[in-house]
Amino acid sequence: MKPALAGLKRYCVAALWLSALLAQPATAQQSLNVVSWDGAYVKSQILGFIRPYEEATGHRINVIQYSGGIDTIRQQVRAWNVSWDVVDLELFDAMRACKEGLLETIDHSILTPAPDGTPAAEDFIELGQTPCGVGNVVGSTVVGYRQNSFKQKPTQLEDLFDLKRFPGRRGLRKSPKGNLEWALISDGVAVDEVYPLLSTEAGLKRAFAVLDKIKPHVDWWETGQQAVHMLESGRVAMSSVYSGRIAAAAERGQPLEILWDHQIWYYDVWAIPKNGRNTELAMDFVRHASSTESLAAQARYIPYGPLRRSSVALLEPALREQLPTSQKHLATAVKLDAKWWSEHLDSIAPRFSRWLERPVMVPKSLPR
16 A cells, blocks of 8 residues: 555544544533532532432533522523523522523423322422423521520511610621511511512612611621621621521531521522533433432432422421421411512612612611
8 A cells, every 4th residue: 555545544544533432422421510509508419419410420510609690691691602501590580581581491391200100290399390490499598696696586587677685787698689578577567468568669668768777787698608607707696598508507516596487488490591502411410400319319418498299208207397398487488479579670689789889877876
């Protein structure tokens, strides 16, 4: 064989070998970027079902932490440069993003049935499945406080706003969501009247006026871990905090307690941004993460309510009592109106930001 032909043959063989190597996406290891929250919450997901998924499939999951919202999803989708494959979203954000066309429509028929064969559509509780989302947990925002910080224990939501009987700094999430509801309830508004009142200018003014009274004494947090750290360090005596986070801190021996009165409970869902490069693998991960066993496994690492009935049935009775969805914790609970927030956040958020920037005089009668 002539040298030139021999070289050409070697080149063709190498090219064919490389083409064959690149044409094996179904069996080769792939990576997926999964975006979730921080601290004990994402740890519960890693231990509950992310590592098991990696071990079962050989795929690699890159966990990215964020503090909520859809701004990054919007930017990536509109730029056709999507690096977030799967995102854990609050339901109201999933509704907003779905309406904007930022998320893939979910084929719920491929979700795994319950162990007894019950279809997923019947196994998920209310709003566990939405056009662009698959439910994972019922989360909760509660009032957390340090033990022995006060002469008497806080017993009601109003105590969060009472700086005379319960002195000390407060921690609140840097968001209107939840704060406005609690402000009105602490001012005597019935739970079923909160959202109709917040839909009016008078209601919004009333809520902000209540927050004005404690604003000089508030430290604002943006991630769940920040809220826990504020309480652990003693920077604040009382704070809004995610129930699972403070429960995990107490489990580590931190002197923290939960006040369940008027907890605000909500849904989190898995969503897949549009224009992604790994949509098929993303859906496979969501299918795994939303299975009966995966949701039950996560609850054993952090006490949030699984959104599947079959998952709750797998949990030990003592653990069920710790969930936001236990009957004793639902007595005075406030269900976050995700639809309302999906329609009103864009108008209220700028107003909340302006309110944050506006200085407030510290009343002389209140502790500094």
